Amino acid sequence: MRDYLEANSVEFDDRNIRQNEEARRELLALTGDLIVPYLVYGDRKVTGFDPEGIDAITDAYSAATAGVS
Numbered sequence: 001m002r003d004y005l006e007a008n009s010v011e012f013d014d015r016n017i018r019q020n021e022e023a024r025r026e027l028l029a030l031t032g033d034l035i036v037p038y039l040v041y042g043d044r045k046v047t048g049f050d051p052e053g054i055d056a057i058t059d060a061y062s063a064a065t066a067g068v069s
Contacts, residue, residue: 036048
């Protein structure tokens with residue numbers, strides 16, 4: 001997922017639940033589980049590797065940041 005987001009110029013905050021207890025607690029609070037990857041953009045959420053969901057978030061991000069530098 002990291003490579004895909006980077007290839008599509010999507011900025012993201014990478015949180016590793018194996019190395020960061022706070023990130024682990026946050027994911028548990030959001031989802032009730034520790035399934036990764038978990039991607040959030042606005043009210044959109046994608047759990048696991050879901051190409052269509054990731055594309056929808058990538059498209060929304062691109063539309064929202066078009067012309068912003």
